[in-house]
Amino acid sequence: MDPAYFFQQLVNGLTLGSLFALIAVGYTVVYGIIQLINFAHGEIFMVGAFGALGTWIILGRAEITAWWMLPVMLVGAVGVSVLTALLMERFAYRPLRRAPRLAPLITAIGISVFLQEFVRLFYGPIPNGLQRLVFGDDIPFEFPDAKAAPRFPSIEGVSGGSFVIGGVTLQYAAIFTVVALVLCWIGLYFFVNRTRVGRAMQATAQDPDTARLMGIDVDRIIMVAFAVGAALAAVAGIAHGLQYTNIEFRMGFLAGLKAFTAAVLGGIGNINGAVVGGLVLGLVEVMATAFIPGTFGGSAWKDVWAFALLILVLVFRPQGLLGARVVDRA
């Protein structure tokens, strides 16, 4: 076997895995605090990508491609994703806090569909229509139609660029994704373990009633959990846009399911588990596509292998690779 081919697949797998990992953290953090599988989290990732595009249209006048647009878009994407997640928590999940488990789960699926349809129907027509009311036909910010899978802004030095070492192609967008994951992971580690709010989050995850007795406002901690997950999903949204050049309103669905798989794979509730699970899932998917020969090989089967892995983990190691939260109350 050509070693360069193998290493290329390794790089591709880690890149895809980094994307899964960034989204998976959001599932695991929210689950760790309120034991809710937030199936609408994939849509937070999608909304982030559209938020980045919108920021570019408004602040970049749909033409600036200099590198500094990237942090500007990042702020816009994080803002839109976090706002969406907080509204979702406040108006859809909080009223159901004491309802049977099934109620918020079904609500999550409902919100997922709602957000997809919202973006599909509103993204182009509504902002453009509102501007036409004010400016007439010559509108300053023309939003593309979300139905047509709009192009993501291409950023100089990141989009499309690449270099080759030893026969392995490294795309700048892929490097961006992996570096973003590493930075987010480090940042999250410090946040959770070294800050007051982070420790309050851990306390709430371990025992919410006792956390309240400490003076921790559990509602606030739940909001922080949603916001942290949304911020990382927004970063993933940009990474996705840079890598795949087009974004669409359905992109959150499958990515969300894969990231959920990654979170379960690593042990849901465990942040490091979500990262490891994401990377493993990305590698398995890419390697299976590259190396399984014959009928079952090729990219048509990649989703089958990803979810086959989920089923195997659920059967043989339901607590996940790194182990999940355990009931260890004395």
Added chain:
Amino acid sequence: MLEVRDLVVSYGRVRAVKRISFAVEQGQVVSLLGTNGAGKTTTLRTVSGLHTPDSGEIWFDGERIDRLPAHKIVQRGLAHSPEGRRIFPRLTVVDNLMLGAFARRDRGAGADLARVYELFPILHERRNQPAGTFSGGEQQMLAIGRALMSRPRMLMLDEPSMGLSPLMMKRIMSTIAELKAEGVTILLVEQNASAALALADHGYVLEVGSIAFDDTGAKLLSDDRVRRTYLGED
């Protein structure tokens, strides 16, 4: 300091506390006695805001607190060390203790940390260990220390001697006596009635959600009904 008036609390359809009233004066140790299911823990959890009462009033320091969320009640100086200790098992001792100071706005937590370590030297020795690795007695010290970290004006202790060895129980009881001597107001729920009443200025006896009778600690210790039911004497 704390006054509970006509408190009624239910879990779903089960009425756990039926119109109870009691008071704790500043500097007193007051004990709630009663068998399992008498409503002692429910009463404490309602006072600290974990349950909302059906009716009745709870006053702390001249302020009505029965509609406040739990985290705002701690901020007012009422700490609660819950039944079963409920330490955070995967956090270290020092992190557990510092979470006890979460509600404080001042910068004096360091001094209280030193005081808790003085009270329980073992906590200082093991400050960087995860609390889940501790024995029951050590966890109980941690739970009391954690409650003290909020520098409470009043402390509620739920079954601090539960599951402890006789030696460890003595330590915990003498610590409570020390706290009393320092002037901390304490509401104590305890299975070990003789130890609790020896410390208590006043005691209330709960039976199936109601207060059956109450008296000073010394009088209850010699009361026939108490001796038969709670001290296991004929």
